Amino acid sequence: MTSLLEIQGLSKNFGGFTALDGVSIDIRKGERFGLIGPNGSGKTTLINCVSGALPNDAGRILFAGEEISRLPAYQRTRRGIARSFQIPRPFASMSVLENLVVPLEYVVHRGSLHTADTRSEAMEILRGMGLADKADTQSNQLSQVELRKLELARAMAARPQLLISDEAMAGLSSNEISEVLEILFKLNAAGITIIMIEHIMQAVMKFSQRVVCLDAGRIICEGTPASIVQDAGVQRAYLGA
Amino acid sequence: MRNFFIGAAVLLALAAGLPAFVKVEYYYVLGYTVLQLIILATAWNILGGFAGYVNFGSGAFFAVGAYTAVSLYKALSLPLGLQILAGAATAGLLGLGVGLLTLRLRGIFFSIATIAITIILETVVLNWAYVGGAKGLPILRPTEVPLFDNYTQWLFFVMVVIAVIAVATARYIQSSWIGRGLRAIRDNEGAAECSGVPTLKLKLFAATISGALMGAAGAPYAMLGSFIEPTSAFSLNHAVNALAMPIIGGTAHWVGPVIGAVLLGTVQQVVTVTISSEINVLVVGVLLVVFVVAAPEGILGLVKKFTGGKK
Numbered sequence: 001m002t003s004l005l006e007i008q009g010l011s012k013n014f015g016g017f018t019a020l021d022g023v024s025i026d027i028r029k030g031e032r033f034g035l036i037g038p039n040g041s042g043k044t045t046l047i048n049c050v051s052g053a054l055p056n057d058a059g060r061i062l063f064a065g066e067e068i069s070r071l072p073a074y075q076r077t078r079r080g081i082a083r084s085f086q087i088p089r090p091f092a093s094m095s096v097l098e099n100l101v102v103p104l105e106y107v108v109h110r111g112s113l114h115t116a117d118t119r120s121e122a123m124e125i126l127r128g129m130g131l132a133d134k135a136d137t138q139s140n141q142l143s144q145v146e147l148r149k150l151e152l153a154r155a156m157a158a159r160p161q162l163l164i165s166d167e168a169m170a171g172l173s174s175n176e177i178s179e180v181l182e183i184l185f186k187l188n189a190a191g192i193t194i195i196m197i198e199h200i201m202q203a204v205m206k207f208s209q210r211v212v213c214l215d216a217g218r219i220i221c222e223g224t225p226a227s228i229v230q231d232a233g234v235q236r237a238y239l240g241a
Numbered sequence: 242m243r244n245f246f247i248g249a250a251v252l253l254a255l256a257a258g259l260p261a262f263v264k265v266e267y268y269y270v271l272g273y274t275v276l277q278l279i280i281l282a283t284a285w286n287i288l289g290g291f292a293g294y295v296n297f298g299s300g301a302f303f304a305v306g307a308y309t310a311v312s313l314y315k316a317l318s319l320p321l322g323l324q325i326l327a328g329a330a331t332a333g334l335l336g337l338g339v340g341l342l343t344l345r346l347r348g349i350f351f352s353i354a355t356i357a358i359t360i361i362l363e364t365v366v367l368n369w370a371y372v373g374g375a376k377g378l379p380i381l382r383p384t385e386v387p388l389f390d391n392y393t394q395w396l397f398f399v400m401v402v403i404a405v406i407a408v409a410t411a412r413y414i415q416s417s418w419i420g421r422g423l424r425a426i427r428d429n430e431g432a433a434e435c436s437g438v439p440t441l442k443l444k445l446f447a448a449t450i451s452g453a454l455m456g457a458a459g460a461p462y463a464m465l466g467s468f469i470e471p472t473s474a475f476s477l478n479h480a481v482n483a484l485a486m487p488i489i490g491g492t493a494h495w496v497g498p499v500i501g502a503v504l505l506g507t508v509q510q511v512v513t514v515t516i517s518s519e520i521n522v523l524v525v526g527v528l529l530v531v532f533v534v535a536a537p538e539g540i541l542g543l544v545k546k547f548t549g550g551k552k
Contacts, residue, residue, distance in 0.1 A: 051435060072441075073434040083435055091428040093493070094421075102425045105418045107437035158437055 003062075004029040004162055004193050005050070005081075010059035012045055012217075019045040021217040022059070027162075027195065032188050034208030034225070035197045038237055041214040043197050044086060047164050051083045052076045064161070078107050082160035084151035086167045086197075090139035096150060097122050097135040103158040122157060129153045129183060145176045152183060156192075163187060164195045169203055177203055205229070213237070245412065249405045256401040260394045269397040273465060275506035276400040277458050281479060282486035282498035283407045284454035288447045289484060290492030291420055293427030294344070298355030299455055299483035301362050302332045304474035306456030311380065311463045312372055320383075321399060325460040332456020333449045340448035344441060347430060363475040377470025380463050396461050407454045411495040414450070423447060455483070478522060485529040491541025500540055 005027040012020040020042045027033050037043050048054040050061055052073030061069045068076055082103075091099050100122035109118055126132045129149045134142065139150060148168050155163055165184060169177045181203055188194050198204045204211060205225040213221045213228060215237040221228055228234055263269075281299055288294050296302075306328030313319045313327055335358070343354040367375045382392045389395040414420045422443045425433035434440050463469035482505070490501025505528065509521040536543050 053431060053435070072439070074437050074439045077435055077437040085432065085435075089429040089432040091425050091432065093424055093428050098421070102421055102433070102438065103436040105421060106439075154432075154436060 002029055003027065004031075004064060005195075006060075006062040007046075007050065008060045008062070010046070010049060010061065011057050012042075012049055012054065013057055018217050020049070020056075023214070023217070023219055024059075025212055025219070027193060029161075029193055030188070030191060031193055032184075032207055032209045033193070033195045034204040034211040035195055035214065036199075036201075036204055036211060036228075036234075037214035040216075041237075042217040043214055044166060045217075046214070047083060047166060047195070047197065050076075051081055051164060074106070077103070077158050077160075078110075080159075080161035081164070082155035082158040082162070083164040084148070084155050084166055084168055086170070088144075088147035088151050090142070090147060090150055090154075092138075092140040094139055095136050096126065096131060096139050096142070096153075099139050099150060099154050100125055100157040103154060107158040125153050125156055128186070129156075130179070145172055145179070148172065148180060149183070152180070156187065160192065162193045162195065164197070166197045167199065168196075169198060169200050181207060201229075245409070249409065253401060253405060256398050257388075259397075260390055264390075266391065266393050269393045270465070271510050273393070273397050273400050274510060275503060276397070276404045277462075278482055278486060278502040278506040279404045279499055280400070280407045280458035281455055281483040282490070282502040283404075283411045283495070284451045284458065285483040286487040286492055286495070286498045287411055287414060287423075287454070288444075288451040290487050290497070291415065291423040291427065292444060292447050294444065294448070295352045295484065296355045296451065297352050297480050297484070298339075298359040300475045300477060300479040301355065301359040302335060302452045302455035303459035303462070303479045304366070304471070305332045305335055305362065306459030307462040307469060307474050308366055308372055309456070310460040311378060311469055314380065314463075315372070315378075321395075321461060321464065325399070325403065325457050328460030329453040329457040332459070333453030335456075336448040336450075336452020337445055339452075340445045344444045344448065359475055359480070363471050366471045366475070373470065375471065377468055378463075380467050380469065382464055382467055392464070396465055399461055400458075403454075403457050407457070408495060408499060410450065410454065411498075414447075415495050419443065419446070481522075481525060481529075485525050487539075489528055489532045489539055491539030493538065494541055497539055497541045504540075 003026050007023060007025040010020055010023045023046060035043050049056040052071060056069055060067055063079060063081060068079065091102065097119065101118050104118045104121055123132065123135060126135055129152060131146065131149050131153060134146060142150060152168060169180050177200060184194055184207060196204060196207055208225055211225050211228045212219055213234045220233045220237060221231045285296060285299055289296055309328040309331040310324035313324055339354055339358055343351045366372065372378050386392050386395050389398065422438045425436065425438050426440050426443060430440055462474065486501035486505050487498040489505060491497030505525060508524060512521040512524055532539060
């Protein structure tokens with residue numbers, strides 16, 4: 001399999017604090033990739049650098065073979081990197097459906113005028129997420145699990161090749177977790193590469209084909225879910241053993 | 242869509258035919274004042290309401306339009322139409338410039354910069370002898386009036402045209418993909434950018450259009466009173482009105498600023514005539530506070546609430 005996302009020697013400092021220190025990760029097309037690490041280990045900083053919300057200080061990011069480190073976030077989205085946010089950030093003044101129309105208009109159908117198509121396309125995505133009956137609900141009226149699904153739905157509306165799911169399951173019940181997991185498996189089966197950042201170990205272990213563990217901005221372990229939980233460094237840093 | 246343009250055409254025809262029925266010049270001055278408020282409020286709302294970037298410097302954009310027009314009239318005797326276009330272009334460029342300098346940052350920085358720009362530009366004009374500096378500059382209106390009985394009627398008609406253009410622009414922006422992008426920016430800029438919205442470009446676009454319309458509103462200003470001086474052209478009242486009226490009317494829809502401006506503009510004029518010209522500023526201030534506290538979505542929000550749902 002070929003690489004979709006290559007992160008090479010990525011570093012990021014906030015003043016004197018080193019959030020990322022020479023991180024290199026290679027993510028293959030179609031892969032289900034798990035990113036774990038204790039709070040403050042740099043997971044969100046890493047995906048902020050990948051998605052373009054933060055500029056990286058050193059290193060390179062290549063997506064589908066092209067360097068994207070200097071592109072603004074919206075252009076990275078247009079190239080195929082979409083993300084959900086850890087704390088849901090809905091467009092609160094819009095309905096659920098309209099939330100999806102934004103990426104559809106700005107990424108998928110740029111310059112075309114077929115509003116009706118956009119809406120039916122948005123509806124299609126909502127159906128896949130189990131949000132179809134909420135399409136006309138104002139997005140600030142949603143429950144927590146619905147907000148998480150909306151985050152994923154809006155990311156999917158950009159028709160990405162790579163989906164970064166930033167703690168889409170934190171704070172959800174176990175039923176809701178399996179619901180979201182099922183959605184992510186389905187998307188992956190449709191050919192989308194997924195990076196899952198998660199604290200809920202059963203979910204990451206079940207979902208990922210490969211897992212990287214970050215600690216204090218460095219990769220301390222990389223491997224299959226089974227090998228990760230055996231690693232002494234991971235147990236010390238993350239599992240608190 | 243069609244109804245809007247029919248409405249606009251009817252309005253223009255009425256404005257053109259009005260002098261056949263109304264002769265008193267004062268009513269045209271009154272109408273001019275309200276129209277000026279409609280344009281300023283609508284222009285402010287494109288950036289402040291749709292995108293959520295508050296401009297405290299409407300006075301600067303207004304005055305830049307006015308002084309561009311005055312200097313061109315004095316130097317080249319340009320006709321009013323060209324003065325307005327030039328005023329709009331200059332104020333639009335000012336919007337773009339201020340935007341380029343500050344809109345990369347989020348939140349309050351743009352607002353602070355707009356206050357600073359007002360003070361800086363007022364100081365420049367105060368020291369610019371060609372347009373009269375602090376003394377001001379009397380203007381001789383053109384003696385020939387196109388189409389109308391007197392120049393005030395002509396100015397009134399011109400303001401109706403600018404107001405229709407301003408409202409049509411706001412309406413188009415609101416209902417297009419641009420408006421949705423601006424709303425996404427107001428709701429959550431980070432999420433907007435990650436949804437493929439080029440946030441900086443859209444904000445610059447909104448700042449330019451908003452500035453240009455304010456400049457157009459200011460361009461005929463000197464002609465109305467045959468006089469211009471910096472203190473009134475740069476007055477903080479322009480800025481307060483431009484932001485108070487959309488907030489009172491409702492910022493989410495293009496019609497909000499129009500409602501706010503017509504209502505408040507009329508009240509202000511009535512208060513000016515019947516009580517005092519000082520009190521009218523107080524009226525705006527008090528109403529602004531009341532609405533921000535009690536009805537943050539403005540009159541439109543109240544209407545929506547009491548009719549129980551969708552417009």
